[in-house]
Structure formats: C-alpha cells, structure tokens
Amino acid sequence: MNGIPISHILFLSTALFFIGTYGMFTRRNLITMLMAIELILNSVNINFIVFNKYLWPGKLDGVFFTIFIITIAAAEAAVAIAIIINLYRSHRSIDVEDATELKW
Amino acid sequence: MTRDELKIKISELLPSAVFEEGGEWLNVQIDPAVWLPFAEQLRSSPDLSFDYLFCVTGVDWKTHLSMVYHLSSTNYRHTLVVKAKLDLNQPEIESVSHIWRTAEFNEREAYEMFGIKFLHHPDLRLLILPEGWEGKNPMRKDFEDPVNMIKL
Amino acid sequence: MGAGSLIALIIAAIAFSGIAILVAKLVTKATTNKQKGEPYECGVTTQGPSWIQFNVGYYLFALLFLIFDVELIFLFPWAVVVKKIGWIALIEVGIFFLILFTGFLYAHKKGALKWK
Amino acid sequence: MEVKPGQPHTDPFPGTVHQTPGGGILLGKMDQVINWARSNSLWPLVFGTSCCAIEMMSAASAKYDWSRFGFEVARATPRQADVIIIAGTITNKMAPVLKRLYDQMADPKYVVAMGACATSGGPFFYNTYSVVKGADHVIPVDVYIAGCPPRPEALIHSLITLQEKIKSGMTREQIRMAKPENPMEKIKSGK
Amino acid sequence: MWSLQNITDNIHDWLYATFNPTVAMLIEYAIIGALAIGLFAMLGLVLIYMERKVSAWMQLRLGPNRVGPKGIFQTTADTLKLIVKEGMTPTGVDKLLFNLAPFIVMIVAMVVLAPLMFAKGFQIWDLNIGVFFITATSSLSVIGILMAGWASNNKYSLLGAMRSGAQIVSYELSAGLSVLAIIVLTGSLRLSDIINSQENGWWIFKGHIPVWIAFVIYIIAVTAETNRAPFDLAEAESELTAGFHTEYSGMKFALFFLAEYVNIFVVCALGATLFLGGWMPLHFGTNTRFNEVMDYIPSSVWFFGKTFFLIFVIMWFRWTFPRLRIDQLLNLEWKYLLPISMINLLLVTFIAIMNWHF
Amino acid sequence: MSFIKNYLNDVWGAVKSLATGMKLTSQYAIHHKKEKITQLYPDNRDTLLLPERFRGEVVLIHDENNEHACTGCTACEIACPNGSIKIITKFDITPEGKKKKALDTFVYHLDMCTMCNLCIEACPTDAIKMDQTFEHSVTDRNDLIKILNKPGSRIRDGVE
Amino acid sequence: MYRESTIVNESASLPYNGGDEGDMIINVGPQHPSTHGVLHLIITLNGETVKKVDPNLGYIHRSMEKMCESLTYRQFIYVTSRMDYLSAHINNHCCALCVEKGLQLEVPPRAQVIRVLMDELTRLASHHLWWGAFAMDVGALTPFFLAFREREMINDIMEETCGTRLTMNYMVPGGVMADLHPDFQKRVHEFIAHFKKKIDEYDELITDNIIFQNRTKGIGYISKEDAIAFGMTGPSARGSGVQCDIRKLYPYEVYDKLQFDEIIETGGDCFARYMVRMKEMKQSISIIEQLIDNIPEGDFQAKTKAVLKLPKGEFYSRVETARGELGVYIISEGATTPYRIKFRSPGYCNLSALDHMAKGQKIGDLVAIMGALDLVIPDIDR
Amino acid sequence: MTASQIIFYLIAAFILGCGILSMTTRKIFRSAIWLLFSLIGVSALYFWLQVEFIAAVQIVVYVGGIVVLIIFSVFLTQQSGTEMPKAPRKRMIASILAVLFGFAFTFSLIYKNNFKAGDGKFDSDISRIGDQMLSTGEQGFALPFEAVSILLLAAMIGCIVIAMKAPTHQQAASQAEPKENEGNISAKPNAQ
Ligand code: SF4
C-alpha cells in the first residue's frame, strides 16, 4: 500500500512497543508508567489496523478491535488515575517503590 | 442609657475610672492595665452591651501617648469614649481584637503609626507602611523624614 | 483533495506564525532588565514557585468526561446508520444509553457532579 | 494629527498610495508606517491608583469613548500593554510596583502621567512622608497632564499628544531639545 | 452561471493540463495554504473590528472611528503594532513549550478549516468523517492552552489553563451530542452530504423542536468551547488578569487572539452548516419566484452571512451576560446540558425513524 | 415527577431571564443612532461648552491695557493648601516717592494645582480667576510651571 | 489570663508563608482589575478555594492624617475629597460639620438643603458607578457603560454648580462655596425623569439575570453579629440586617425632616448588599424629589472669620457616605490647625471582614465579595 | 520515493522521536506533552492509512481525553516544575539492553515472516463500521457494543467509588477549619 512494505510499519509499531517497555522499566513514577502503557497500547493498535488493512482488507475486525482497545484504554486510564490520586492522598507519593502494599 | 446613668454604671464597674467633662459623649480615662477586663465587661454586661467599636485612635500628646476608643451599643445606642494613657517610651496596652474583631486592623494601624504595642494581638505586623519600614512611627509628633517630607 | 491538504494547512500555519514572530524579532529593539523576565503577578514578586502541586478540584469531571467521550465515539457510527437500520438501532442504543444513564444518575446521587 | 475643527476626520494610512502631481505613486516609508501603527494602537494597562482612575474610566465610558482612537483594548497584564496611564498618586510603597510593571512591559512602551499627583505629587507634595513627588522619579514619563483630576477630554488630549509624539518618531531627549508644537495650540489658533 | 466552483475547477484543470501532476499538486497545495492564510488574516481583521463595533453598539458608544473611514483600519493598525512589538520570552518559563504553544493553537485552528465548505463546491477536503474531524480536532486547542498556561511559570496562567482544560473537555460532550442530532437525520458525516440534505429546507426548520434544542445547546457549548464570555474563565480578566496568556506579548499573544477568533468562526461555520444549511439559499416551498431570487445570491454570501450571524449571536452573549463561576460552569454542563442533549438525541432519533421530519 | 417539573422550570426560568437581557442589549444595538451619547472630542472642540464655573487653571486677569489687579498681597499663596502659588514681590516707588509692595512674578505651578478654588476665594481684589481650559498635556513637566503676569504688565490704577 | 501562647511578631510584616501541600499563595493586586485600585491581597488558595485572605494595605497611603495636621481648617477639607473620591461631597460635608461643631456655627437653611441635595446626588453617582463596576467584576461589561451614562449626567449637574467633576471642595465651614447654578433644578428634574425610566432596565439586565443571581446569592455571607463586631457599616452592613444608617440614627442637617426609609436586607450575602444599594438609589431619588422644589431662599454660607480657630477640645462628627459611616475626629489645641485628626473610614472596617467572608469560597467569588463591599482604596489607606 | 512514502517516514520518525523524548525527559509535564505529540503522530499515521475514523477517535480519546486527564493528575500529585529523579545507571543499562534485545528478537521474527497480502478493497467507511457495529449477525459487534456500555458503567462507578473515598488527612486538614474559629468571636467574649 502506498509503496510501503508492511514490515516497515511493523518496525514502527515494534519500536514504539519497546520504547514503552523501556519507559516501564526505567520510570518509577506511576503516572509516567501509565504513559508508557499508553504507548504500548498504541503500538498494538497500529498492528491491528495494519494487519487488517494489509492482510484482510475485506474485513473490519482489526478496526473494531482498535476501537475496543481504545475504549478499554480510556476506562483503564480513568480508573488508574483515580487509583493513583487516591494512593497519593494516602501515601503522599506515587512512586511504585513507596506503594508496595496496595491497601488503603 | 443616658449619660448620667452610664456614668453611674461605669463607676460601679470600675471605681478607678476618671470622667472627663465636656465633649459630646461620656469620656472615661482609665489605666491601661485595667483595660482588658473593663472592655470585656463593657462588651458582655447586658445593660451596657457595647458591641460596636467604631473608632480607635492613637494620639501623641508629646508627653505621653493615649489610645481613644469610641464605643457604642447597637441595642441601646449609647456611646462611650474610653481613653487610656500610655507611656511615651514603652507604650503597651492589651489588645481587644478578640472582643471586637474590628480592633484587629485598627490596632495594627495604631501599632505602626504610633508604635503602640498591643499585647496578645494575634497578628501584629505592618499593615500600611512598606515592608521593612524602619525608623520612627510617622504619626508621632517628633517624626522627621527629611528625605520624603517637604515641610511647607 | 486529499489528506495532503492537511499538510499544506499545517505548513501554512507554521509559516504564518513563524514569519510573524520572526518579523517581530527582527523589527523590535528590546530592552532587557532583570525584572522583565520575572513572572507577572500584579506587580509584586511571586512567592514560591509557580509549578507547584495544585489541587485541581475538577479532576473528577475529567474522569467522567473520558467515559462519556468514549460513549460519544460509539455514537458517531451509530448515528450514521440509525435511519437505515431503524428500530433495532434505536433499541440497541437505548440500552446503551440506559446503562450509561444509570451510571450518570449514580454519579449524581453520589455527589460526584458536585463541586467539592 | 492636525485637527480640523468642526468636521470629523480620520487618520489616513501613511502606507497608502499618495497621488503625486506626476501621476506616480509614493509609498510611505517603513518607519512612518510603523509609527502610524504604533500611535493608533495604544493599548493602555489597567492601572489606576486613586481618584484619577475614575476619570480614566469616564474617558473609557460611552460619553467620551476613547475606543474611537483604538485605546479601548485595556489589558490587565503589562506584557500586552503599550502605554501605562498613571492615574493617581504614587506612594513610596507603590513606586517599586510601578517600576516593576513598567519594566515588565514589552517594548516599545509609553507612559502618561495623569493628574497633579502623578506629575508632581500635587496635593500631596508638602507635609507627607509617603508620596513620590512625581512619577518621573520612578519611571520616564512621556506626557504629563495637569489637573486634579483632569477631565476625560484632557486625558484624550494627552493621548493625542502622545500619538503625535510617536508619529514624530522622536525620543524623549530629542523632544526636550526641540519642543514640537503642541497640537492643541493649532486648534486654539485656528479658533 | 458565475460560481466559485467553476473557477476552482478551471484552475484545477488548467494546472493539471500545464504541469506534470506532482508540480500541479504542489502548486495547488501552495494555493490552498495561501488562501488559508489570507482567510486567517481577513477573519482576524474583520472579526475583531466587528467585535468592537458590536460592543460599541450595545454600549451606547461609537467604537473605533478615527483610523480610516469608520475606523476600519483600526485592526490593521493593531495588527501592525503587534507585529512590531517585542514578543518577549520571560526568563523563568519553559522556553520550548512557551514558544511552541502559539504554534499549536494556530495549527489546530488552521487544520480545522479543511473540511469546511465555504461555498458550493468550494471545499479543501471533503472528508468522509468531516463533522467528526472538526469536533475531534477543535478539542486539540486545549492542549495549546494547557501548554501555554503551564510553560508560563505564572500562577494565573496555570489556574486559567486548568480551568480551560476542564471547561473545554466538558463542553465537548454536549457539543458532540447536539451535532449527532443532525447526523442522525442526515445519515452522513460528510459535510457536503449534510448540506445537500438541506436542499429543501434547513434542518432548523425541518426538524421540529428537538433540532431547535440541539441548536441552542450547540451554540452554548461552542461558546464555552471557544472560551468566550460568559464562559471566558480561562482568561477571566477580573479574576486572573489575563489568564493563560498573561505572560505572552506581541505577536505570540496575537496568535492566541487570532486563533480564538478563527475558532469562533469555525464553530459558527459548522453550526451554520449543520443547522442553517451551509451555503444553501433560503427556500420556501418549491418553485416560487422567491426561491429564484434567493438562488441568485452567491452561495458564499449565504455561507458567510449565516456564519456571521452566528458569530454575532456569540458576541451578543458576551456583551450581555455576567461570567459564570467555574463550578457553575461545570454544573451547567453536567446537570443541564448533558442530560438534556442525551434525551434530545433520543427524541431526534425517534423523529428520524418515524420519518416525522419534513 | 415534581423533580422533573422543577428541573424544567429551572431551565425555563433561566432561559427567560437570559432572553430578557439579550432583548435589552439588542434594543440598544438597534437603536444605536438614537441612544448613543458619545461626544466627538477633539472634533467638537469648538462646540464643546464647559460650564462657566469649571475650574481648569488659575489665570491672572489682564485687561486690554495689560493691567491686572494683583497687589502682591500673597493672600492666595497663604490660602493655597499645597503651595502651588509663589508670589515674588518687589518694591515699587510710587509717584509720591513712597515704597510700595508690588507684584514682581506670579509663579503658578499648574502641575501641582488641585483646582480647589481657595486662592480665588481668598483674593481680596479678585485679581485671579479660574479659566475653563483643560488641555494641559505637555511632554515636559517644566512647561506646566507658569508665570501668570504677562511681560510688561502692571497693576491697574486704583487697586489697593 | 488568656491566649498566653500567642506570639507577637514584633518586627516584620512577613508575608504569610507555608500552609498545607497543595496550597498556592497568590498575590492579587496591587495592580489587578478587580481590586479597584491598589489593594494587595495575599491569598492562600487550595485549588480554586480561598483559604486565607491577607490584605496588605498602604499602596495608596498618602499620610493624610499627618498632612492635615499642618493644614488650616479651611484647607484641610479639600484633601478629604481625595479620600473617598466617590463620595467627595459627603466627606467634605463631614469635615465641615466637625469644624462647625467646634465653632458652634449655625449653617443657613439654604446651605443645609444644598448640602443634602449634593450628598444624595453623590450617593447616587457613587452607587451607579458601583453598580457598573460590580457587574464588571462578575463579568458583564455592558452595565458599566450604562451606569456611566447616568453618572455623567450627575457629573454635569455637579460641574455646573461646583466647578469640578469629581473632587469638588464645594462644602466649606459655614455652608457651601457658591450658590446653586440657576439651571440646577431643571437639570435635576430631567435627571430624575431619566433615571426612573432606566432603573428598571438595570433590574432587567442584571438583577433578574440568572447568572448574576447565582454568582451573588449565598456568597460572602456574614451574620449580623459578625458585621457589627467587624465594625461594618453602610450598605454592606445593612445587607446583613444591621441598622446603621447615620442619616436615621443621628440625623444631621435636614435629614430628620425628610421621609425616607433605611434599607435593610437580612440575606447577609452579596445579593443582599446589592439589593440594598439598588433600593437606596431609589430612596435617594425620593429625598431629592422632596427637596428639589423646596430649597429655601437665603444665604448659602454663614459668615465666618477669615482665619478659623477651633477651641481646645475634641470634636467628632459622622455622616453616612455611600460606603458607610465616616467619622471625623478632631482634637484641637486651639490653634488654626488641628492637633490630631482621625478619619474613621468605613472601608477600612469593611475590608477587615473580607477574610471572614471569603474563607472557603471560590476565587471567582472573592471578586464578587470585594465588589459587593464597594471598596475605595484611598478611603481605606487615607 | 513518492510523496506518500516520504510522509510515512516523516510520521514514523515523529512518532518514535516524540515517544523516545516522552520516555526519557525528566520533567513530567513535558513528558506528557511529548506523549501527546507521539499520539498525534499515531493519529496522523491512521490518516495516512486512510482509516479516518480511527484517526479521529484516536484524537478524541487519547489527545482530548486521556492526556488531559494525565496532565490533571500531574498537577494533583507533583510539583510539576521539579525534575524526576534519574533511574539508577545500572537499571538503565539493563533496561536498554533488554529492550534492544527484545526489539531485535521480535523484529527478526517479523522480518522473517512472509506476510501474505489479502485481497479485496479496504473500506473503512463509517457507515460500514456502523452497520457492522449494530448488526447482530455473524460479523456483527452488537454484543461487544453493549458490553462496552457495561464496561464504561463499571469504570465510571469504579472511578467514583475510588475517587470519592472519605477524605484522608490532607483533605481533612484543608476542609476542617475549626468552626468556632470561623464563627463569631465577639458573641462570646470570654472564649478561651
Ligand atoms: S491628581 Fe488629584 S484627582 Fe488625581 S489622583 Fe491626585 S489627588 Fe486624585
């Protein structure tokens, strides 16, 4: 499609995935970790769309999966942030190190 | 209460009070040491109920300072002027800001203008004068400021 | 015209703002002094840093917004076809709405929509 | 700006085409255009300390309406303002604030001292310990207006004077050297 | 008949006939860019002048009248002044984001123009999800404001930006829902389809009361979304001096100002397209002389006329109402506009399915 | 049900009150020609009528012979609360050969004057009055310090 | 005996520091559109909620009390017009009253009526300006211009008689400086007719507006007892149900012969204060109507000596300005200048209640509260 | 290279660049902004792939919603001006290595895999999406669609329950201004 082989796009999504993973590894702040997760989810989304478009162009399943992933990502982000803020309120910190026992 | 009734009542409350003649209202001269209990009685005594402190003035008489409190009652509409003589070099008087909230700001003003120290004032800081104001208190009669003040 | 026009528009926007700001830089002679760079806060020095932790009382609204926003993206495809499909679509989305409205009422009842 | 009495007039755009006798056209110089723009778009800072501020508001109000000159875009932040109208007394406590506000304005910036207080301390010249005797002790002033308070018309007149000054392109020093004709002198003589 | 469509088509054909396709395409894009910039500049000048005059009319005043005839060069002078004014970057700010923010706001304002249909057949990109694209992209401007507010390192800016964030995202919902009401009726997100569906009457006439309600909610929501009074909390002058752009000066500030007005234009244009038929002339019944006369007016005039009418309404709000408080503002959205527009949407769907609309 | 009724009532009341306000402003906009009250200063400078009591600046009244009525008694200087007037006196020799105090320079600080009218009230000979000018903007503060007696002027005969 | 632990901070006016996490200290003023001048408030915010308001005054402290100690009794009056410049006449009036009290001077009836007329016109003009400014504080811009329309009419009337628009110096000890302008009555009649038409418009535009009501109702509540304790006076206190109109309680000039009501509202919030002022405007109009056709003939000024000397003693006079009770307290040692003069300004006391009112409200409300208090900063700083 | 190719590489570079910046910058607000740009880049990629609907959804949900929410939470929990602490060098090196290795491994898998392009025309028109979303047939997504509403409901209730938990000490400190302090002191002059 458009002269770009599918592997190039997959390269992009893989790279994005691992950037996210890198963030997950190095960051210790819950919010930044959430950001890393968003990046990872995005790389997955790209894959879904690309596979849908290149490999099964007649269907729309990839598109739907993307929509649902985005939905779930939103719900997850909302709940996660609610939790983070609550955690902050009780622990005064949102560092994962400080939040080893997740009970409040 | 009329002026005379007031006079009787107050001399009951505070036998040491000295009354000044003249003036529109009854003037009482008191000793600063008795000011706080006296003020509390003025405020809480049901037939006086001076709940409205409408003017707080510091005066520099060159030999001494004095604080003038104009009190009034919103129930009975009688008015009383209380004056307290303060020492020129170490003016100190109890704060009445917890009795009349308005005194808080007025005392801060008197503090910076005359250097009168109000004991137990919750927040005695400069209010009007610039931060870090040093030197004399401007409303004193011996105040000199050759830089800013051009005398006519 | 296709999506390329978006790029044209983006470039136009950048060029427009960039040139305007550049001209401003070139034309004006600016004086500098120490106070000029300080944040403006009604003419007095600020106390403490401005980038402080800050109590955003309305973050709950942002949380709820996200949920409703997602709802909205489902409604767009639905709206396009609802006339064609007819009653079934209305019923399906009616259920969808009903469930979300329950949540809305719950939020309302819990006082989440009240400012704290 | 020369004011022709009796008839409303407008300020022509200097960059427009001027017909010259030969039939050719002449474009206004760049500087002129810039000064024209600056003079016609003086956005004041909302700055009033006391009584004169009320007359400044009057000048903004419907009867005097300084928006006719484009002055109405009063900005609350000095970054976006062009002219600071010192409407009121400047005290010793306020002086650093004024200085700071002036410093924080973006160039070019102008100052109008409105009223006796801002010009010289006015009623508070003698016997006060807290009033700055004229705002020009703190920041440079372009135009002074006398009066306590000056009428709104006087304020508008001062802004016209400021426009005139900007159009002349001269700095404060140059003006002090060569005093240009007061525009209102022309009006008076034309009367 | 003379029309913009013919002109654009002719240019298009001529370009492709003369040059090779790549060059022709580039030239076309260049023309689009230039036109967009021109539109931007014109909108800035005209709308600001209009705002000043409208406010003057409502306030017993005259408004600018001295720079040029009737003061029409007033905004020109202001613009020139702003260009030659120093655009400063205070020392304490986050330089990168501070300077980037005006660009973001501008880009967003510019990109949103793409799917708008300015006249019959005159459109940059007839996107199949046009309406959705506009609602989506216009919400991006919140990012510019948040960036500007945070980067300024100023408490007022920060407060203004936070308010603006909460406000814009909230009102996006009811704006979206009221837009959906029309989409339900037309069954397409493509702007040209929506306009074509109003050939025999605008939706606001055809769609009964629910469309009216949607229209009112739309206007309120976009007023809030563009940070206009009475919802101008982000720059509430009496509270936060100048809000999120407190630290901006010169051209950088002007870009915010300009983008605000362009955003108003865009949302009003969208409102005019959805509810008032875009460039469609006003028609009564069929085949009357009246309709022919109306047809004679160029379509771009119709479009801009309607848009400017809506802009006038928004300005009218500004010069009439007091400002809301932030919690009231959110209350209004969450307690009133959102439930009403949700129920209203169901009503519209009902009407659409029953085919009760005209 | 009453909840919904109240709710709708709220909405209706709000819309109505807003519409009233909008009606008012639109009426002003429509009747703009009639309602506007803007005066066109400076275009109306000629027709601008200031009330005769308007206090614009202090002037020393000179008649056509360049004569004024000021005796140099400094009553105005004393009356002025902020020292805007400075009277410099000199001693004239009267024809009888007596020394007589007379006005030398009448310095008037317009930049400080507050237009309080006290000097006018104080003047025993009504030599000064308030003028109705107001266009006192200058670019140099010194321009506001004025000498009120015109060059060569002298005291009118008969004024004591 | 009490509060032993309170630390008296001697030296410094240290700004308020610290507080909980999430608190933000923000300066409002001295240069801020909503403080109507150069009030400086150091506000502690938690999110949008105001936790503490610490006023910092003195940015327009012109040391008037000190200055007046070296001005004669004729001269010092003009300074007071600069104090509360929106009720310049009333300030002058109070000073004139105090001097007259000291001199035991009888003011001619005509002068008394003129004074009251001018006072009421001033009150109207002041309330008008306040109305516009208050509307602007809560975000409506048009009322400001409408308010100035009427204010300008009053200013024109004033200017014709008094010679200036704002700082009149028209009241002198013993009466007024000049007689009324011949057109005065006609113009006032015109104004009253105009005003009565327009006041309903104001209600339509602002009072009944739902947004405005939401912005003001229940905002900045202060109870009657607190209002008295804080020494609040004027419309701000009457909004809390305090009876404090000096014109009624201690009538001066001809106020005891006039028919008018003291407006009292019991809401205690910004809206109540607003309503008090709106109704007070109508009362002022009725006072003017009662007087305008009954101005007695006679002198406008009592005969006074050229140099005024007050006998030794203390004199206190008070009047009701547009903002509340203004007191002038003169201590005289028998010289031509006062020994000590104290202005009891209404705004100072009203301002001291600001912290109490604004605590726990939003920052937007703070603006409304300040607006409803009708602060005039030079009146507070003097 | 055609224009479309150039654009793809530009977009890819933009996404990756912003992504890397987002994960490495130490100012948390900037990190959020870079993330935002990266997500916008992804949306641009969707435009490039001509799935406009998803692109717009991406903008609406991610950019307009999630990132704004993240920024809000940053303000709530951080001193946004201060820099975040650097990760310990050891962990950084380890994670870089791990990531590089994982990337190389995955990519080699992808590279080896021979993707077979399917046939048929890709059409992501919104009405098609809508049709399929609402249809209950084989290809229909009606059930997930309804399930989403349940999910959202759950998320909403969850958020409210979590976020509105009884105020902990910080809130208690800010809210519980002792009432008698606020109240009227003058009414009881003998207090304390
Ligand atoms: S010049 Fe007069 S009116 Fe102006 S601020 Fe000074 S005292 Fe007030």
Ligand code: SF4
């Ligand atoms: S008007 Fe007043 S201030 Fe001016 S010179 Fe006369 S006495 Fe002095």
Ligand code: SF4
């Ligand atoms: S003007 Fe009048 S008062 Fe002044 S010195 Fe001359 S005569 Fe005396």
